[in-house]
Amino acid sequence: MTATTAENPEAVADPGDRHPQRWLILGVICLAQLTVLLDNTVLSVAIPSLTRELDASSSDIQWMINAYSLVQSGLLLTAGSAADRYGRKKMLTAGLLLFGVGSLAAGLAQTSAQLIAARAGMGVGGALLMTTTLAVVVQVFDDAERVKAIGLWATVNSLGFAAGPLLGGFMLNHFWWGSIFLINIPVALIGVVAVVRMVPESKNPQGDRPDLLGALLSTIGMASVVFAIISGPEHGWTSARVLVAAGVGVVVLGAFALWELRIPYPMLDMHFFRNRRFVGAVTGAILVAFGMGGSLFLLTQHLQFVLGYEPLEAGLRTAPLAVSVVALNLAGIGARVYAALGTPKTIMTGMTMMSAGLAVIALFGGDDYTGMLIGLVVMGAGISFAMPAMANAIMSAIPPEKAGVGAGVNGTLAEFGNGLGVAVLGAVLNSRFAALAAVSATSFPAALAAAGSAGERERVADAFASGLETSQLVGACGVFAGGALAAALLWRAERAESTQRAADSEPKASA
16 A cells, blocks of 8 residues: 555545455454553552452552553553564564463462562553554555544543443452453454454565664663653652652663664664654644643542542543543544644644643532533543544654554653653642642641641642642643644644645756
């Protein structure tokens, strides 16, 4: 299949060049993706069972959750590079097998240490799946259908977020805790069979030499940064643990960038960052993840601490965000908006809606769920427009033979943006809360427990609600500014490309 340039969203390829089973292939890919994402969210509802059955400490529980995300985040670029070099179908199959084996080990674990190790192994499979699924979508679909396909692929992210706690709660009500992992095994096996039978192989035809040092540096650097982000809320952003990990991550990633600039076959061509289209899409992707990660972090606390819902009830009340994304992308509305507006306007529209949704939640959702519901639906609509457009912009700015690395960049940005959102908006919340409540406690429950009277408890609750409102408004401003910046960079890139095409065609016209 020969793709036309992705800058033109209305370009139509010859239907005869399209893969006849492309939508079935997308279904297989989405099944593999959903398995990974469900496992990310399903574990949260199993924490009481794990604490009781495995005699797990708070530190053990933290590592059960974080071992997976730490390994996956650290390996995303390496996994994408391996997929480009050795074949995306091979790596997708390997990812499903590793994920299935890791799920079996997790389901049969007898100790906390065994479960943590199994989750780390699942993270390796998850990294391969997260990169190869998007890379295969780019290879199988032409420009005319790619945004819709990426929209459906992105929808799975939201579906996994919404369905994970519900599936986990159902399984734990009927079976023992290991069932939440063992359910992955038949899905992984079905996925392997379907991938082997239907997904076409694709890889970098130039067969670049493996960049082993680059893989090592990127893995250590990303894992260190993610570790710092994970540790910040519990240990404090200025603690030695966080500062050392962040420092190591920054230094090693700097060394990675220098190394990639020097070698003839880099894992990540740093010259991509000279491409205004790539930089604009990267900026938007980070800030969409910033808005989603930070807002969900705040919403969970808002629903439980301010509105008084139980954890599962709170999870259910965040579902409209995901349902909005799923409904609009399944209906193909995001793809139609993209075709009508183009990349910059679609991203600006989507991120403006995300910003508006956050502002509605901040201003009207403080004491009543109705305002929050409206804000969640508006946010979801914005995500359904912006996220596929940005993923397509990132992937189209990278040569097709580097699609795996492009998917790794996309996944890495999502992880970084989520962590940044939690860190920044959490810091704003804590700072505002501490200033208004005038207490030394580091959390709302601790401050409430230390309050000596009903009036003091009310003052603490009002201070926390005010802190949430401030942090949500900061998030809204950040997302809007990011959308404006990303759109401006993409507009400049499109004008420059249009000018270049016109200049290139002038000699032909005069000949």
